[in-house]
Amino acid sequence: MPDDKKMPDAVSSSAKTRDQYESYPYPARDPDDEDKRLITGSPGNWDEVVHFVFGGRDPSAKGKIRILVAGGGTGDALVMLAQQARDRKAKAEIVYIDLSESARAIAEARIKRRNLEKNVTFVTGSFVDLAAEHGPFDYIDCCGVLHHLPDPDAGLRALSDALKPNGGMGLMVYGELGRTGVYHMQEMMERMNAEAGGVRRLNFGKALFNSLPGTNWLKRNPFVGDHVHGGDAGFYDLLLHQQDRAYRVDEVFDFTEQAGLRLQNFVEPMRYDPTTYCSRHDVLDRAVHVPFRERAALAELMAGNITKHTFYVVKAKNKVKPPMPSEDAIPFFTRVDGPALARSVAKTGNIKITFTGLAVTRTMPAASPAILSRIDGKRSIGEIYKMFDPKPEKYEFNAQFAVMYSVLSAANIMYLHLPEKK
Numbered sequence: 001m002p003d004d005k006k007m008p009d010a011v012s013s014s015a016k017t018r019d020q021y022e023s024y025p026y027p028a029r030d031p032d033d034e035d036k037r038l039i040t041g042s043p044g045n046w047d048e049v050v051h052f053v054f055g056g057r058d059p060s061a062k063g064k065i066r067i068l069v070a071g072g073g074t075g076d077a078l079v080m081l082a083q084q085a086r087d088r089k090a091k092a093e094i095v096y097i098d099l100s101e102s103a104r105a106i107a108e109a110r111i112k113r114r115n116l117e118k119n120v121t122f123v124t125g126s127f128v129d130l131a132a133e134h135g136p137f138d139y140i141d142c143c144g145v146l147h148h149l150p151d152p153d154a155g156l157r158a159l160s161d162a163l164k165p166n167g168g169m170g171l172m173v174y175g176e177l178g179r180t181g182v183y184h185m186q187e188m189m190e191r192m193n194a195e196a197g198g199v200r201r202l203n204f205g206k207a208l209f210n211s212l213p214g215t216n217w218l219k220r221n222p223f224v225g226d227h228v229h230g231g232d233a234g235f236y237d238l239l240l241h242q243q244d245r246a247y248r249v250d251e252v253f254d255f256t257e258q259a260g261l262r263l264q265n266f267v268e269p270m271r272y273d274p275t276t277y278c279s280r281h282d283v284l285d286r287a288v289h290v291p292f293r294e295r296a297a298l299a300e301l302m303a304g305n306i307t308k309h310t311f312y313v314v315k316a317k318n319k320v321k322p323p324m325p326s327e328d329a330i331p332f333f334t335r336v337d338g339p340a341l342a343r344s345v346a347k348t349g350n351i352k353i354t355f356t357g358l359a360v361t362r363t364m365p366a367a368s369p370a371i372l373s374r375i376d377g378k379r380s381i382g383e384i385y386k387m388f389d390p391k392p393e394k395y396e397f398n399a400q401f402a403v404m405y406s407v408l409s410a411a412n413i414m415y416l417h418l419p420e421k422k
Contacts, residue, residue: 014099014126014149014150014243016196016197016242016243017099017148017241017242017243018099018100019197019198020197020236020237020240020241020242021073021098021099021100021102021103022100022101022102022103023102023197023198023199024202024232024233024236024237025073025074025100025102025103025106025233026073026074026103026233026234026236026237027073027074027076027230027233027234027237028074028230028231028232028233028234029074029075029076029106029110031106031109031110031112031113032113034079034110034113034114035113038079038080038083039076039079039080040080041076041080042170042172042267042310042412043077043141043143043169043170043171043172043267043310043311043312044077044080044081044141044143044170045080045084045334046058046081046084046085046088047332047334047415047417048170048267048312048334048412048415049139049168049170049312050417051322051323051415051416051417052168052264052265052312052322053139053167053168053169053170053264053312053314053320054166054168054320055320055321055322055323055418056322056323056329056416056417056418057417057418057420057421058088058090058417058420059138060085060088060090060091060092061090061420062420063091064091064092064093065090065091065092065093065138065139066092066093066094066095066135066136066137066138066139067081067085067092067093067094067095067137067138067139067140067141068094068095068097068127068131068134068135068137068139068140068141068159068162069081069094069095069096069097069141069142070097070127070131070140070141070142070145070159071097071098071099071127071142071143071144071145071146071148072096072097072098072103072104072107073098073100073103073107073144073145074103074106074107074110075096075103075106075107075108075110075111076143077141077143078094078096078107078110078111078120079107079110079111079114079116081094081141082094082111082114082116082119082120083114083116085119086116092119093119093121094119094120094121095120095121095123095134095137096120096121096122096123097123097124097125097126097127097130097131097134098123098124098127099124099125099126100124101124104122104124107122108122121134127142127155127158127159128149128154128155128158129158131158131159131161131162132158132161132162134162135161135162135163135164136162136163136164136167137162137163137164137167138164138166138167139167139168139169139170140159140162140163140167140168140169140170141169141170142159142169142170142171142172143170143171143172143310144172144173144174144308146171146173147173147174147244147245147246147247148241148243148244149243150243152173152245152255153255153258153259156171156255156256156258156259156261157258157259157260159259160259160260160261160315163315165315165317165318166314166315166318166320167314167315168264168312168313168314168315168318168320169261169312169313169314170310170311170312171310171311171312171313172308172309172310172311173246173247173252173255173308173309174244174245174246174247174307174308174309175246175247175248175300175306175307175308175309176246176247176248177248177300177301177303177304177305177306178221178223178224178303178304178305178306178307178308178356179221179223179224179246179307180217180218180221181216181217181218181219181220181221181224182218182221182224182238182239182246183244183246184216184217184218185205185208185209185218185239186239186240186241186242186244188208189201189204189205189208189239189240192208194208197242201236201240202232202235202236202240205235205236205239205240206235209227209235209239218239222357223305223307223356223357224238224307226238227239247309248297248300249272249293249296249297249299249300249309250293250297252309252311253293256311256313257316260315260316261313261314261315261316262313262314262315262316262318263311263312263313264311264312264313264314264321264322265311265312265322266296266309266310266311267310267311267312267412268310268355268410268411268412269409269410269412270353270355270360270410270411270412271299271303271306271355272295272296272299272300273295273296273299273410274287274288274295274298274299274302275287275288276299276303276360277299277302277303278302303355303358305355305356305357305358306356307356322415322416323416323417323418324416325381325398325401325402325405325416326381327380327381327382328380328381328382328418328419329380329381329416329417329418330377330378330379330380330381330416330417330418330419331375331377331381331384331405331414331415331416332375332377332414332415332416332417333375333377333413333414334412334413334414334415335412335413336413338372338373338375338376339373341372341413342368342369342370342372342373343369345364345368345369345372346369349363349364350362350363350364351364351407351408351411353411353413360411362407364403364404364407365399365400365401365403365404366400367392367396367397367400367401367404368400368404370388371384371400371401371404372404374387375414380419381401385397
């Protein structure tokens with residue numbers, strides 16, 4: 001039974017969050033821009049979803065799927081998922097839920113601009129209360145929302161209850177260490193009894209920020225930028241939010257598990273690997289021979305620049321695993337142009353990856369350019385091997401592909417699909 005003494009605070013907090021997004025819908029978007037570009041990213045890239053949530057086999061290839069965009073804001077995830085469904089001619093039913101009428105209006109206008117409204121249902125309210133009512137769902141996308149709830153644990157449990165047994169979710173919550181300075185700013189606002197909301201709070205917050213010395217942690221943090229580049233909505237959302245928390249890696253695992261879910265992996269897995277940040281064997285001997293959770297937590301401490309945790313989860317009892325390289329697995333690129341990557345690797349013999357200001361270079365196997373140039377998202381690994389003339393030894397080809405794939409998948413550049421079962 002809920003504690004009645006805590007309920008008014010929760011209601012007040014939810015009201016403040018709703019009022020904020022009514023005044024400053026986030027992120028700031030213009031529906032007319034849909035004619036010029038499609039905003040993409042993670043979570044919600046459908047190829048990623050298929051890889052991490054469905055074991056490499058797309059469930060929409062065989063029938064209708066149901067998707068929930070929980071806390072959809074001004075519609076980035078909604079538009080991306082709806083457009084991807086149409087592009088692959090999938091039968092998808094998408095439900096959007098958000099507290100803010102203003103944000104919903106922008107999301108609806110963006111969907112209409114792309115003529116995607118046929119398979120989208122808009123709902124105004126709290127997904128904590130409404131998700132199960134509109135479920136169950138094959139996939140749930142909840143990006144940058146749970147950490148703004150009065151009770152994030154209850155929010156994730158509500159989403160878990162609305163998820164089908166073999167479904168999964170793409171989630172994003174704030175990372176504590178990479179946001180150093182953000183919470184100092186929020187504490188300063190609270191200590192000075194800053195205005196409760198609206199334009200007066202925004203103006204006071206800007207005045208405070210502009211008065212801070214160069215030694216201030218926020219002024220010294222190059223890894224957060226919405227207050228500089230995101231307009232009034234970005235400034236308010238980053239620095240003036242009155243319901244906001246962040247997570248360390250250990251807390252992400254606890255958060256996931258308390259909802260009966262299992263973390264499949266983080267997006268950009270390389271960022272959660274201590275070997276990305278350290279090459280000393282005497283250090284790594286103690287850093288890598290531990291469970292994944294411990295390695296990821298150590299990597300976060302080493303990096304210092306992880307501002308958000310983006311990850312995919314499935315039900316705890318769901319045994320599905322992302323596919324690994326095999327004869328029939330089909331490699332595909334995300335975020336990069338394959339031929340351009342092949343040319344770059346052929347020229348330098350390595351790949352350079354940048355994560356929030358940190359550049360990482362990895363040497364690639366000798367066969368990588370030839371393999372990369374043959375990947376088209378349709379050919380299997382076995383078919384790519386058959387294109388080689390002369391053919392290398394099969395074991396040698398497989399070994400080089402495995403090394404190449406381990407680097408590119410860890411950087412979120414390449415994943416695998418599996419052919420549909422006959």
